[in-house]
Amino acid sequence: MKKIHCAERDDWKQTAENLGFLFHTIDDEPYWDESAYYQFTLKQIENDLEDPTTEIHDMCMDLVARVVQSEELLERLSIPAPFFDMIKTSWLEGHPHLYGRMDFSYNGTGPAKLLELNYDTPTSLYEAAAFQWGWLEQSIERGLLPKHADQFNSIDTKLHQAFAQLQVNQPFYFASMKDSVEDKGTTDYLRLVAEKVGIESRHIDIEDIGLTAEGRFVDLEDRWIPHLFKLHAWEFIFHEPFGAAIAESDTQFFEPAWKAILSNKGVLPLLWEFNKGHPNLLAAHLDTDPGKAVPKGWVRKPFFSREGANIELQTADGLIVKEDGPYTDAPFILQEFAPLPRFGDSYTLIGSWVIGDQAAGIGVREDNSLITKDSSRFLPHLILD
Amino acid sequence: MKRSKYVQLSLAASVAMAISGCGPTEKTYDLQKKYNFQSVQQCADEKLPVDVCSDAYMTAMAEHRRIAPVYASQADCDADFVAGWCQLDSNGQFIPKLGGFELTAEGQVTQSQVDAAQAQVPGSQASSGGSGFSTSSLLTGLLIGNMLSSNRNSYRSEPVYRYRDDRGDYGSSTLNQRVSNGATFGRSNQARYGSSNYTNTLRSSSQSSSVASATSRGGFGSKASARSGWGGGGSSS
Secondary structure, three states, X not given: OEEEEOOOOOXXXXXXXXXXXXXXXXXXXXXXXXXXXXXXXXXXXXXXXXXXXXXXXXHHHHHHHHHOOOXXXXXXXXXXXXXXXXXXXXXXXXXXXXXXXXXXXXXXXXXXEEEEEEOOXXXXXXXXXXXXXXXXXXXXXXXXXXXXXXXXXXXXXXXXXXXXXXXXXXXXXXXXXXXXXXXHHHHHHHHHHHHHOOOOEXXXXXXXXXXXXXXXXXXXXXXXXXXXXXXXXXXXHOOOOXXXXXXXXXXXXXXXXXXXXXXXXXXXXXXXXXXXXXXXXXXXXXXXXXXXXXXXXEEEEEOOOOOOOOOEEEOOOOOEEEOOOXXXXXXXXXXXXXXXXXXXXXXXXXXXXXXXXXXXXXXXXXXOOOOOOOOOEEEOEEEOO | OXXXXXXXXXXXXXXHHHHHOOOOOOOXXXXXXXXXXXXXXXXHHOOOOHHHXXXXXXXXXXXXXXXXXXXXOHHHXXXXXXXXXXXXXXXXXXEEOOOEEEEEEEEEEEHHHHHHHHHHOOOOOOEEEOOEEEOOHHHHHHHHHHHHHHOHHHEXXXXXXXXXXOOOOEEEEEHHHHHHOOOOOOOOOOHHHOOOOHHXXXXXXXXXXXXXXXXXXXXXXXXXXXXXXXXXXXXXO
């Protein structure tokens, strides 16, 4: 695993804009960054990232099967009791899921360490599945990279398979929050894939979804929503007015309700408990006293936090790093600190995608700090031996 | 190779699709079909959505309780229906047994729905010319099934009863059809409906009972907005 500086394609911004990838730059800060790429060996990809991803995904599925059967465990995850049945039913009835991402700390040697699971509302999908692929193809075409360079990235292909397997023949709605260009990039990309396998897709803003007096979810024209992909976390939905109407509704939700278990950082201690000592897992437990300072070599994370908010850590030699945020109302966990590897001035995080139930590819993000935030940059990667 | 062979890169394509959806309106066909089912199973066997079938059955059952003619004697009831087909109700009077339900599906399908249904029925030959199309019954079932699934207001259901006609033949039909064919149910005792004219009760009951209802919005998204300003404003990661 190496970071290699290179010349940017001189027309990449124009290309991105023509393709509709509008959030390549966020608030004047670069988000897509091709001034460098990460190079992996095939062995690193297959042995250290792909196989562990498959293995951890299987452990996650086993864990969900246990948690849905236990009110005690559901309670430990701070899931509100009125939703236990819905979550359990969604799992027992085998409600299908599409995708998830696990984030690893990995430096090219030794086991990749699982930092967290983003199994409900992961983003950075288009840039990983499509734009990074286009970068490699075009760079090879232009003679900038060797012909035999490859990429761990069959995300797009596997997504097509996952959508085709759903055998949906009614309109499929894709919902993201108003005003979030980045979220809409993810849902627009998923729509594109759905349309390619013959599914009629429609966009709706999450705030615009309607609920009829009969308990049916509808679009702005009061048309029934048979299938709904919602880029909106279950943990929020549980506390919103329409949450209680879902179990009795006739709308199929993606991701399904059982994903609430895996999008919650409370699941990390459970994963550790049931698979103690697994080389790709970090020790983790419930933080019973979040008022206390974080011990050396540990990280404190809230159950429900995104983009690094409210995370606090203390390195082995006593450096404290802390991100503020709004997630102060839920329980916290403590996780063994696995520092992100440093390449130059940046700290590097690997997001490993699971599509359907298969490891499908990776995306690399960099941040200037040990905590990866929404200000991070996305860099392409390739495989070259 | 560990990467996709081909990836469609343009997000703009999905925007274009959305816009084309608002373009020239697609050709549509009117579709109407009456079914007479004895059971929910029979309805599902015709490839109609099972929940529509069970809902139609429940609606017919509720209507049956409301409008079935009531008789003081078994003989009077049998005379209007079929011998042995009447039963004692909880008030000690006789009413005909529910013989099933008549489901009337009515609505429109678009050309692309017709095309999609054809693709699902191997070898089906829909000759769509002029203003209509003729299809196999399997294809019709599929189209009506899709129409019913996407628009629950596109069907009505009424109870049907077994009866013997003037020539002694057995039949099965709704009370309304019997009334239009001259039946009066003169020996029935409709005191419990407080109506002196039973046929009027029937006519008014067959009106669609669909009620316009208010849709509420904004019930999703409030918690994430409350957290916005952090994590990019969305609720994703």
